[in-house]
Amino acid sequence: xxxxxxxxxxxxxxxxxxxxxxxxxxxxxxxxxxxxxxxxxxxxxxxxxxxxxxxxxxxxxxxxxxxxxxxxxxxxxxxxxxxxxxxxxxxxxxxxxxxxxxxxxxxxxxxxxxxxxxxxxxxxxxxxxxxxxxxxxxxxxxxxxxxxxxxxxxxxxxxxxxxxxxxxxxxxxxxxxxxxxxxxxxxxxxxxxxxxxxxxxxxxxxxxxxxxxxxxxxxxxxxxxxxxxxxxxxxxxxxxxxxxxxxxxxxxxxxxxxxxxxxxxxxxxxxxxxxxxxxxxxxxxxxxxx
Amino acid sequence: xxxxxxxxxxxxxxxxxxxxxxxxxxxxxxxxxxxxxxxxxxxxxxxxxxxxxxxxxxxxxxxxxxxxxxxxxxxxxxxxxxxxxxxxxxxxxxxxxxxxxxxxxxxxxxxxxxxxxxxxxxxxxxxxxxxxxxxxxxxxxxxxxxxxxxxxxxxxxxxxxxxxxxxxxxxxxxxxxxxxxxxxxxxxxxxxxxxxxxxxxxxxxxxxxxxxxxxxxxxxxxxxxxxxxxxxxxxxxxxxxxxxxxxxxxxxxxxxxxxxxxxxxxxxxxxxxxxxxxxxxxxxxxxxxxxxxxxxxxxxxxxxxxxxxxxxxxxx
Numbered sequence: 362x363x364x365x366x367x368x369x370x371x372x373x374x375x376x377x378x379x380x381x382x383x384x385x386x387x388x389x390x391x392x393x394x395x396x397x398x399x400x401x402x403x404x405x406x407x408x409x410x411x412x413x414x415x416x417x418x419x420x421x422x423x424x425x426x427x428x429x430x431x432x433x434x435x436x437x438x439x440x441x442x443x444x445x446x447x448x449x450x451x452x453x454x455x456x457x458x459x460x461x462x463x464x465x466x467x468x469x470x471x472x473x474x475x476x477x478x479x480x481x482x483x484x485x486x487x488x489x490x491x492x493x494x495x496x497x498x499x500x501x502x503x504x505x506x507x508x509x510x511x512x513x514x515x516x517x518x519x520x521x522x523x524x525x526x527x528x529x530x531x532x533x534x535x536x537x538x539x540x541x542x543x544x545x546x547x548x549x550x551x552x553x554x555x556x557x558x559x560x561x562x563x564x565x566x567x568x569x570x571x572x573x574x575x576x577x578x579x580x581x582x583x584x585x586x587x588x589x590x591x592x593x594x595x596x597x598x599x600x601x602x603x604x605x606x607x608x609x610x611x612x613x614x615x616x617x618x619x620x621x622x623x624x625x626x627x628x629x630x631x632x633x634x635x636x637x638x639x640x641x642x643x644x645x646x647x648x649x650x651x
Numbered sequence: 652x653x654x655x656x657x658x659x660x661x662x663x664x665x666x667x668x669x670x671x672x673x674x675x676x677x678x679x680x681x682x683x684x685x686x687x688x689x690x691x692x693x694x695x696x697x698x699x700x701x702x703x704x705x706x707x708x709x710x711x712x713x714x715x716x717x718x719x720x721x722x723x724x725x726x727x728x729x730x731x732x733x734x735x736x737x738x739x740x741x742x743x744x745x746x747x748x749x750x751x752x753x754x755x756x757x758x759x760x761x762x763x764x765x766x767x768x769x770x771x772x773x774x775x776x777x778x779x780x781x782x783x784x785x786x787x788x789x790x791x792x793x794x795x796x797x798x799x800x801x802x803x804x805x806x807x808x809x810x811x812x813x814x815x816x817x818x819x820x821x822x823x824x825x826x827x828x829x830x831x832x833x834x835x836x837x838x839x840x841x842x843x844x845x846x847x848x849x850x851x852x853x854x855x856x857x858x859x860x861x862x863x864x865x866x867x868x869x870x871x872x873x874x875x876x877x878x879x880x881x882x883x884x885x886x887x888x889x890x891x892x893x894x895x896x897x898x899x900x901x902x903x904x905x906x907x908x909x910x911x912x913x914x915x916x917x918x919x920x921x922x923x924x925x926x927x928x929x930x931x932x933x934x935x936x937x938x939x940x941x942x943x944x945x946x947x948x949x950x951x952x953x954x955x956x957x958x959x960x961x962x963x964x965x966x967x
Contacts (some may be wrong), residue, residue: 366682370706376778377768377775378781381779381782381783383841385782388785391797391802456754459695466688466689467692467693468690470688472687474682474684476681476685476689481962482689484960486693488693488949490894490948491945492704493924493942493943493945495899496919496924496928496929496937496941500702500703504698504702516843519699520699523695523699523700526696536962538961580788582789583791583792586792589792599723600954620793621797624790628790629789632784632788634783636780636781639849640852640853643850643854643859644853646960647854647857647887647888647961648854648887
């Protein structure tokens with residue numbers, strides 16, 4: 362049945378292999394690093410780990426504040442990793458929630474209710490992506506201080522959504538716009554309010570798009586490190602990226618790599634679980650409509 | 652994986668439905684409700700972006716500096732004029748544009764390749780898809796650190812010697828700092844191609860397979876088919892991907908570059924502005940410099956809006 366000649370199948374397989382290795386190698390490399398003892402890190406083969414150990418991970422959770430001994434005559438600090446973990450969870454959950462709620466509201470307004478000039482509203486919101494962020498944190502810091510949010514996790518919950526919101530509003534409103542009117546009409550005719558129609562009909566239908574928006578948000582905010590390290594100063598107040606940036610990597614390279622993996626694993630898992638919905642949502646938002 | 656070629660045909664009757672003539676009072680209420688629902692998002696964007704943007708525009712017209720005593724003076728377009736006459740600026744602008752163009756080109760190429768590789772079902776497709784999804788899903792804030800320490804390793808690891816040699820070889824040919832710059836580029840391409848690959852796969856999933864089959868009958872050349880069928884069908888996805896790639900190329904660069912801590916051998920507008928502001932204390936010129944990219948990005952965006960605006964369906 363297969364009309365493709367064998368060399369095409371082989372070529373396809375070969376390319377797939379190359380693509381997989383290209384994508385996974387850096388991640389594999391970091392994972393291997395984090396499982397090494399210092400001994401092996403220096404003398405072993407960089408590509409494999411012979412005696413995997415979790416001591417780097419365990420070390421991250423050691424009592425904060427106690428020095429961990431010396432390298433030469435340099436003191437190795439320890440870091441409040443548990444606090445960082447907690448802060449990261451708070452900030453990420455909060456930001457994704459804020460983004461999704463405001464994005465859904467705005468998307469519904471633009472795609473469904475269509476106030477005059479809704480196309481331009483959407484375009485202007487999306488155009489905020491052209492604002493250069495390079496030195497934006499200088500005035501942004503003034504805003505944060507004015508709101509009394511300096512060195513406060515809420516500052517990030519406020520700022521992070523703006524990194525992903527324009528894209529989310531775009532795909533959500535595009536999806537809502539393409540849903541045929543009849544979808545809601547039946548419910549509206551029967552006397553249900555817009556609110557009921559939204560929760561009963563629209564929201565369940567648009568689940569993949571909401572997933573897509575959520576995953577995009579998570580991926581975007583998880584990649585920030587500048588804002589986190591600018592706004593969170595106290596060591597106990599930092600998120601993992603900001604905290605890891607303060608580690609002394611030259612001394613604690615293995616520890617830092619373990620921290621990287623600890624942060625990445627949950628996020629990668631969440632993304633993997635929703636990967637299918639993510640793709641379906643993007644498809645639905647951009648072309649499919651109903 | 653990912654939609655697995657679900658036929659994406661909404662019923663045609665639904666598409667052509669004309670706009671419902673709502674009673675005016677309902678319409679008015681709808682509009683009011685729309686503004687109400689829109690307000691949280693708009694407020695959020697205004698709080699976070701409006702003041703800083705205004706500050707940046709205003710500052711770019713003054714000589715504001717924490718190093719200067721007294722109030723900032725209004726200098727008009729002086730900051731901009733100085734840059735336009737400065738060969739260093741043009742060098743930075745060239746490097747920035749080249750960087751954006753090279754990474755976008757590479758990301759689009761790889762992304763299209765990934766999407767086409769995954770377009771048809773085969774055994775293990777879900778796993779390969781996940782592998783391609785991972786570089787984007789792996790948080791860049793930390794993978795950047797990993798990349799940096801991999802490409803520029805600390806002295807004490809087993810691979811330091813190898814990577815050190817690579818670094819010096821590249822630097823000796825292209826000048827100091829070239830390897831750091833290259834590693835930033837590689838990282839950007841690695842992560843970006845993953846996002847674009849997955850994004851375009853979502854686009855390919857939306858194309859009815861019959862269309863590709865028809866195309867095979869029409870033309871034998873896969874190259875022609877790609878340009879005449881695949882590209883036009885994916886237009887909205889390609890346009891959006893190009894735009895997002897350009898903005899990340901301009902924006903992301905500064906962060907990553909700071910991390911590599913490289914000396915500015917290849918000045919880029921972002922890093923240039925950062926150094927002027929943070930190290931030089933010259934907020935005026937720095938603001939002007941970072942705003943100079945805006946017209947360019949805005950022009951690109953206006954061109955691309957045409958391609959990815961949701962199609963009008965309910966207008967007669």
